[in-house]
Amino acid sequence: MTPPVTHLELADACRLTPSIFPAEGILDRVSSPEDLPFIFELESWTNDRISEELGILERLPAAEWVTGRPMSSVVMAAYCHPRPDGGRFNSSDRGAWYAGTELDTAHEEVVYHRTAELAEVGVFETRVQMRLYLADFDADFHDLRAGYEACHHPASYVESQALAAGLLAAGSNGVIYRSVRRPGGECLACFRPKLVANVRPDAHFEYRWEGRRRPSIRRL
Numbered sequence: 001m002t003p004p005v006t007h008l009e010l011a012d013a014c015r016l017t018p019s020i021f022p023a024e025g026i027l028d029r030v031s032s033p034e035d036l037p038f039i040f041e042l043e044s045w046t047n048d049r050i051s052e053e054l055g056i057l058e059r060l061p062a063a064e065w066v067t068g069r070p071m072s073s074v075v076m077a078a079y080c081h082p083r084p085d086g087g088r089f090n091s092s093d094r095g096a097w098y099a100g101t102e103l104d105t106a107h108e109e110v111v112y113h114r115t116a117e118l119a120e121v122g123v124f125e126t127r128v129q130m131r132l133y134l135a136d137f138d139a140d141f142h143d144l145r146a147g148y149e150a151c152h153h154p155a156s157y158v159e160s161q162a163l164a165a166g167l168l169a170a171g172s173n174g175v176i177y178r179s180v181r182r183p184g185g186e187c188l189a190c191f192r193p194k195l196v197a198n199v200r201p202d203a204h205f206e207y208r209w210e211g212r213r214r215p216s217i218r219r220l
Contacts, residue, residue: 006143012134013099014106019131056080071199088157089164089189097190105185112181115213124209132202139195144177152180
């Protein structure tokens with residue numbers, strides 16, 4: 001069954017990313033997608049930084065690329081650098097812009113995933129700094145907030161990735177869904193780079209694990 005569609009007007013959706021990645025990159029300065037092949041030819045084969053920044057850009061249709069506007073590289077990085085096993089609503093072939101509708105929800109997503117990584121090695125001693133990006137949305141999204149329990153499984157992304165693949169192929173803009181990590185919270189996964197609007201960097205946060213699964217969070 002295809003999920004219902006909801007028109008979402010949302011300001012200040014919260015996305016946290018590691019602050020080691022710059023807030024500006026080559027895509028901010030390239031005026032149009034048509035210019036990118038020349039950049040590839042001149043530099044990408046010898047410039048590791050550019051090759052890393054562009055990621056899997058060639059897998060996305062050029063019509064979907066975002067260039068020539070502030071934070072273009074930040075937006076496209078979300079799509080060009082998916083996790084090896086994908087995310088809840090994306091595969092390893094293409095990323096998505098994930099965000100919480102509230103900052104506390106975004107924090108809980110970060111804490112869950114970083115804690116899981118630390119649990120794999122059995123050492124809960126580290127510090128991680130994250131940059132908050134805010135973005136606005138004004139588009140139709142498929143709404144999974146009522147029901148769709150399999151897509152909210154706490155550990156498995158099998159059903160949610162399968163649903164997302166079908167929606168993406170059918171032209172969906174993305175989904176809005178219940179946060180699995182914060183009861184009462186809501187998240188969105190935007191499939192289309194050009195719908196991620198008015199992106200701007202905000203605060204920095206440090207997450208500090210000191211022998212426990214739950215870190216302290218400090219605004220820098």
